Amino acid sequence: MPSLGELERAVMDVLWRADGAMTAREVQDALATRELATTTVLTVLGRLERKSLVTRTRDGRAHHYRPVASREDHVAELMRDALDDAPDRGAALARFLGSIAPDERARLRDLLG
The missing domain is CATH 1.10.1220 (Arc Repressor Mutant)
Structure with a gap:
């Protein structure tokens, strides 16, 4: 199981608390106290996807992310x-x-x- 950095843990916490899949922008908004750029959130989500911790689906122009497991x-x-x-x-x-x-x-x- 890959280890998680602080920001990866914060993103996973947001996704685990969510009722469903979220866009990068929704994750960014949920992490508003950190003042992160959308590109930073996308980079973290990409890392989490490569670690097989999140999955993404395309819906129109946006990707939606959800945890692979609880x-x-x-x-x-x-x-x-x-x-x-x-x-x-x-x-x-x-x-x-x-x-x-x-x-x-x-x-x-x-x-x-």
């Missing part, structure tokens, strides 16, 4: 990738469980049971 699916894949990199998966899982709040551990137990 935020939850993305996070789950990042977690799997991290575990795949660990030489001792059990130790990595134990450290992870030790680092999360008790209510999150209880939620995991519920999901597993």
